[in-house]
Amino acid sequence: MFKFNQTFLDRNAIVRDDPEQIERLASDPRVKLILFNERFQVLMSPDGIHTANAAHDSQAPQSSEWLYLGQSQPYVTTSGGTDITNTDSIRSESSNHKSNNAPWFCAIINSHSFELQHHRQWSDLRLTMSAIAEPEASAVAFAKALLYWHKKHQYCGKCGEKTIIQSSGHERQCTACQQVVYPRTDPAIIISVTHKGRLLLARQASWPPARYSVLAGFVEPGESFEQAAEREVLEESGITIHSPEYIASQPWPFPCSIMIGFTAEAKNDAINLDDDELEHAFWVEPEELISKLAAGELKLPTYGSISHYLIDRWADQHGVSISRWDHP
Structure with a gap:
């Protein structure tokens, strides 16, 4: 699960x-408000995400600045799209959220005028995502991506005039030409490439030492997801794949993407890093993966990411476990 x-x-x-x-809905006493600061750090409490209640929090921004996320409902959705009603795995606080029909909103607040109380702190979502319980983490990802989109679309792309929030945060409209724009999501493919029982891992020079992952890249105009997978693997590694198979997808609010996960078998195994996007890439055997993890020569992607999931899935299919190196 991711x-x-x-x-x-x-x-x-x-x-x-x-x-x-x-x-x-905004004046409902049960309302929950997810707060971010101007650097898109989320407000956290010691036990997880802090959701402000405007009725009891004098520092909460005016409701006119809120974006509407929705109302809590009595089920969650798995990666396969199946509704489940057995929510024992969801902590009790989340269960209350799911059953009480509470309205949820989000907003940006100026951290310089906001007094942190009761051990609350501003946290980078990318660094703390594994510590945030589901399903709240999904609501926070929704909020962060939506707020970021608004921040980047203050002016009209058609005439250059100022835009304003419409539809409770789900549209922006130009004040001059009236053009309406909608929140965007940038699709990117991510793919575990295999060859005769081995997995292709790679790293970029900007990553932390020893950090490796599977290949990924943005979908270009006029491409299907499968075509993007084939192109990205070829461009980044010089390897040709065939018949990419869809596995799962993950909303990725860094800043506002969705990762579409695939796996595919390579037709060749000669690695060619011509485009300089990758610093290093190599094929790894299942047992070799474990030995490199144990020796500290290789570090996994962030726990909870689809990149981690694809590696874990491959390892499990080959009879080895990477759970010892997971850090929820």
Whole structure:
């Protein structure tokens, strides 16, 4: 299982264009407000995400600045898209969120005028994602991606004039030409490439020492996901693959992407790093992966990421476990 692919929120799109309904939801005493600062760090409490309640938190921003996420609902969704009602694995606080129909919003607040209380702190979501329980982590990812999109679309791409928030945060409209734009998600493929029982791992020069992962890259205009997978692997490693098989996808709010996971068998195993995007790449056997992890010669991608999941899935298929090196 990986992060950001579960939800307890009904996005409730039908009320987004109803100001009276949104005002009523924002004034609900059960309302939950996810706060980010101007650097897109999320407000955390010692036990996880801090959700401000405007009725009891004098520092919460005015509701006119909130973006609507939805209302809690009595089920979560697995990576395979199956609704499940046995939520024993969800901590009790989350279970309350799921059952009480609470409205959820998000907002950005100026950290310089915000007093941190009760051991709360601003945290980088990428660094703390493994410590945030699901399904709250999925709501936080939704909030972060939506807020980031608004930050980057303050002005109209058609005429250059200022845009304003519409549809409770799910549209922006130009104040001059009236053009409407919608939140975007940038699709990227990520793929575990195998060859005769080996897995292809690679690293970029900017990554922490010994950190390796599977290959990934953005989908270009006019491409299918499968075509993007074939192109990215060839461009980055010089390896040709055939018949990429879809595995799963993961919303990735860094800043606002979705990772589409594949696996594929390589037609050749000669690695050629011509485009300088990768610093190093190599094929690894299952037992070799374990020995390199044990020796500290190789570090896994972040626990909870689909890149980690794809490596874990391959290892499990070959009878080895990497769970010892997981750090939830």
